[in-house]
Amino acid sequence: MTPRRAIAGVGQVLLWSGGSLWIGRDAGRVERHAHHAIQITLSMDSHVRLAGADGEWQEHLGAVVPPHLVHRFDGCGQRTAMLFVEPETGQGRALLERHGTAAITDLSAERAEALVAPLRSAYLAGASKEALLALAQMAIAALAGHVPAEVGVDPRIARAIAWVRSRLDLPISLDEAAAIANLSPSRFRHLFVAQTGVSFRAYLLWARVGAAVGAAMNGQSWTAAAQDAGFADSAHLSRTCRRMFGFAPASLIAEPPARAATSTGERSR
DSSP: OOOOOOOSEEEEEEEETTEEEEEEEEEEEEEEEOOSSEEEEEESSSOEEEEETTSOOEEESEEEEOTTOOEEEEEEEEEEEEEEEOTTSHHHHHHHHHHOSSSOEEOOHHHHHHHHHHHHHHHHTTOOHHHHHHHHHHHHHHHHOOOOTTOSOOHHHHHHHHHHHTOTTSOOOHHHHHHHTTSOHHHHHHHHHHHHSSOHHHHHHHHHHHHHHHHHTTTOOHHHHHHHTTOSSHHHHHHHHHHHHSSOGGGEEEOOGGGHHHHHHHHHO
16 A cells, blocks of 8 residues: 655645744644744644653643744644744744743633634634735734834844845845845844844745745645745755754645635534
């Protein structure tokens, strides 16, 4: 018999500038990994499990994982909503101020349910991508709280990040990004790390992975998605995705929005 392909999850991946929503069913177990974003994990069923790099598994209805923390995840085959927020954004900085940067933070049952309930209802009803995105951003805003106007990345770095994200399908060099920021390459390199917590090269890979996954989950082949996001080939995308998310990208299965209600309806009864 042909071995059954491992599935990390079946659902949708929706992106916006500075964040994304990964929502779906049959969320599986992924091993040690670390990524640039703050991860807000919300179970739409009974629980998920998370563990630090060498720690024990802990059950959660909701949890916040800080950026760059090596961790493991197990969706226990259930429906899950994951929200990723880049830490250099205003909301990202507010989340880090509230929840810290050193360890996984558990959310109370009441807090987790309040955050996930609108997303669950919309997902089960087969809501549009636009509706899911709006609800995801509302959940992040509720968890982050008030974000002072002055909180956020240096405008020069913000300008470079926006430029990078507008041309991920093209070669991008640090020197070019530094010119967009009106900084010398050496000053840009140091300021970028200080403002984002990650090197320019690492951020570029993070942005490329997100773009490729989002494109493939919206209908592109993995090969085309990898090339359009600036990867040399799908193997390069796969290696990078494994390091950042703990699974090969092809283990994600796209689920059309209209099928969400019918494919999960039995479990919700």
